[in-house]
Amino acid sequence: ETGVTQTPRHLVMGMTNKKSLKCEQHLGHNAMYWYKQSAKKPLELMFVYNFKEQTENNSVPSRFSPECPNSSHLFLHLHTLQPEDSALYLCASSQGTGGDEQYFGPGTRLTVT
């Protein structure tokens, strides 16, 4: 499946590092999302972008900084993370925020040491 791609697939970083996660969608969608998936927790919506504009920031700590340069690309910049930030970070896209189905990427497995 190549509709929504994410890189890297795995990332190990120290608490003082700065890294970025990348998401790209090839579906012509206008809305993109970042989710956090932790063990034994629901999928947590972090950010929503619609036509490159951020429409939702779900009370996410400032150590997570999203960037959406165009409708096809979404980044999540990470700095001074905590061990509890270790999780699977999933990107998704949909046909506008009124579109129903969200197409997920494969995720980036992040480990903060």
Next chain:
Amino acid sequence: GENVEQHPSTLSVQEGDSAVIKCTYSDSASNYFPWYKQELGKRPQLIIDIRSNVGEKKDQRIAVTLNKTAKHFSLHITETQPEDSAVYFCAARLNNAGNMLTFGGGTRLMVKP
């Protein structure tokens, strides 16, 4: 905001039996209820969804029922097969919340051959 509870958290059935997963939601303004399936190590994928103007929807072995009065909806899988083994997530979307989904905690379904 919306709150979605999902039960059970794990479910083990024998191949050929039926499986039922139930979700309750808190906000009566929610009008769209998708179900996602996430196989081990893979991305979540939409398998079926239902809108608030419909009480039931069926797609081959999968069906979803919605009770708006009680604010709960359920996923029914009949004639389960080993390939149905996965984590299933329900979600709810508020009427005026774009495409922001609130997910349930997930149900790990194991189908024993």
